[in-house]
Amino acid sequence: MKKLQMVDLKGQYEKIKDTVTQSMLEVIDTTAFINGPEVHAFQKELEEYLDVKHVIPCANGTDALQIAMMGLGLKPGDEVITADFTFAATVEVIALLQLTPVLVDVEPDTFNINPEAIKKAITPNTKAIVPVHLFGQAANMDEIMEIAQEHDLYVIEDNAQAIGANYHFKDGATKKAGAIGHVASTSFFPSKNLGCYGDGGAIFTNDDKLAHTIRGIVNHGMYERYHHDVVGVNSRLDSLQAAVLRVKLPQLDQYNKARQEAAQKYTAALQNVEGVTVPYTEGAADTHVYHQYTIKIADGKRDALAKHLSEKGIPFGIYYPIPLHSQKAYKDDRYREEDFTVTNQLVEEVISLPMHTELDDEQISFITETIADFLKK
Numbered sequence: 001m002k003k004l005q006m007v008d009l010k011g012q013y014e015k016i017k018d019t020v021t022q023s024m025l026e027v028i029d030t031t032a033f034i035n036g037p038e039v040h041a042f043q044k045e046l047e048e049y050l051d052v053k054h055v056i057p058c059a060n061g062t063d064a065l066q067i068a069m070m071g072l073g074l075k076p077g078d079e080v081i082t083a084d085f086t087f088a089a090t091v092e093v094i095a096l097l098q099l100t101p102v103l104v105d106v107e108p109d110t111f112n113i114n115p116e117a118i119k120k121a122i123t124p125n126t127k128a129i130v131p132v133h134l135f136g137q138a139a140n141m142d143e144i145m146e147i148a149q150e151h152d153l154y155v156i157e158d159n160a161q162a163i164g165a166n167y168h169f170k171d172g173a174t175k176k177a178g179a180i181g182h183v184a185s186t187s188f189f190p191s192k193n194l195g196c197y198g199d200g201g202a203i204f205t206n207d208d209k210l211a212h213t214i215r216g217i218v219n220h221g222m223y224e225r226y227h228h229d230v231v232g233v234n235s236r237l238d239s240l241q242a243a244v245l246r247v248k249l250p251q252l253d254q255y256n257k258a259r260q261e262a263a264q265k266y267t268a269a270l271q272n273v274e275g276v277t278v279p280y281t282e283g284a285a286d287t288h289v290y291h292q293y294t295i296k297i298a299d300g301k302r303d304a305l306a307k308h309l310s311e312k313g314i315p316f317g318i319y320y321p322i323p324l325h326s327q328k329a330y331k332d333d334r335y336r337e338e339d340f341t342v343t344n345q346l347v348e349e350v351i352s353l354p355m356h357t358e359l360d361d362e363q364i365s366f367i368t369e370t371i372a373d374f375l376k377k
């Protein structure tokens with residue numbers, strides 16, 4: 001059996017090695033390391049793929065979120081509602097900008113932000129909602145957009161984990177995750193579904209004015225050379241990373257399909273195992289691109305299973321082990337435990353299995369049989 005890995009970057013690289021090294025060498029040859037033609041070409045190609053008017057590349061997914069919030073002109077004291085069950089980057093940038101994070105609970109089946117909890121958290125100071133499309137599946141954007149419209153709020157999609165996923169609206173329309181809200185962010189961190197070979201990120205929007213504002217912010221607030229109209233940041237995607245992403249973007253649908261196929265095999269083998277809850281997908285299979293394949297383990301057996309997997313040489317991840325509202329940096333007297341019952345339970349039950357584009361049947365069988373055998377005991 002091939003060595004089990006949580007993410008197999010090397011196996012994927014081997015298949016595109018010639019093209020990707022050639023592209024990188026060409027960038028080095030031209031020495032256009034910053035804002036070279038590769039960055040611009042990638043931007044255009046991603047705009048087309050996502051069907052959004054503007055993609056603004058930047059240095060990483062965390063910057064992308066921060067810059068989106070700066071672009072919207074959010075001010076200290078403005079309240080921003082986001083999910084309690086997510087990677088800390090989301091709440092981190094809210095706090096860094098001195099906005100007020102308002103964490104709310106998620107749904108037990110999709111792990112995504114709960115629209116009812118959003119409604120309850122809205123106050124006159126609320127300015128934005130940040131749904132995180134967790135583990136590769138878009139949040140309930142039908143309801144979130146409706147709530148936003150009713151209360152005149154911005155929607156900033158954190159799409160770091162769901163690039164390429166489709167979202168099917170109740171009225172039959174389909175859009176790519178990240179092309180729905182006022183603005184969205186993504187990350188090209190190597191292990192993400194569209195990963196580069198270092199750090200990278202991007203902001204998407206259909207709003208011309210906001211796109212213009214953001215293009216200045218990423219470049220020190222400059223709209224005209226050496227005229228600094230607003231406080232900006234330095235956040236760029238390297239030409240070398242853009243060259244990698246230009247090779248990988250045309251493969252993204254295939255990569256996501258490989259993840260979906262692996263997920264189907266996991267689910268087929270695990271769905272009838274007592275004590276396991278397999279991931280839930282709403283409707284069509286293309287709505288989930290499985291950044292993670294995350295199951296829930298009942299009866300307090302998660303940690304024992306994790307230990308057993310370690311002993312068998314099976315990698316796993318616990319995403320996420322601590323609710324954000326309980327993290328030292330983000331604790332707040334306003335939060336009440338009874339408002340986070342789902343997150344508090346998920347952190348005890350979730351476990352993510354190896355998920356990448358190179359998983360084979362033998363590996364999946366070994367992993368699922370090991371889990372089934374352990375839980376039978």
Ligand SMILES: *Cc1c(COP(=O)(O)O)cnc(C)c1O
Pocket residue numbers: 060061062063086087089090132158160161186187188189199200201
């Ligand atoms: C990875 C990730 C980020 C941050 O992206 P970086 O490129 O690592 O800065 C933000 N939000 C979520 C949900 C992520 O998974």
